[in-house]
Amino acid sequence: MTTVDVVFRYATPPSEAVTFALANTREVYGIRRLTFDRNARTISVEYDATRLNASVVAQLIRRAGLQLIEEVPLALPAAPPEPAPAV
Numbered sequence: 001m002t003t004v005d006v007v008f009r010y011a012t013p014p015s016e017a018v019t020f021a022l023a024n025t026r027e028v029y030g031i032r033r034l035t036f037d038r039n040a041r042t043i044s045v046e047y048d049a050t051r052l053n054a055s056v057v058a059q060l061i062r063r064a065g066l067q068l069i070e071e072v073p074l075a076l077p078a079a080p081p082e083p084a085p086a087v
Helices: 016-025 054-064
Strands: 003-010 031-037 042-048 068-072
Touching: 003 054, 016 031, 016 054, 042 054, 054 068
Parallel strands: none
Antiparallel strands: 003 042, 003 068, 031 042
16 A cells, blocks of 8 residues: 545535535545645545546545645655855
8 A cells, every 4th residue: 555645725614515425535445534724725635546646636635525726746855055165
């Protein structure tokens, strides 16, 4: 199993019906966890990459009724600055 996280930004907060539909997406084999950040309006999905890919996950979320705007790239930590050359 290879777990991968993908983060999507959504347009409007989910209604109660959409929240229940999203809870049902956890029943899809390969979906491990859904996490909302309501302040940033994002949903993070942990899934098994040997079973699913990001576009399938996005399709499942859209079918649940959540309007996705974009996939948010996961940032890598910044590389430390190189030391100044000795004089």
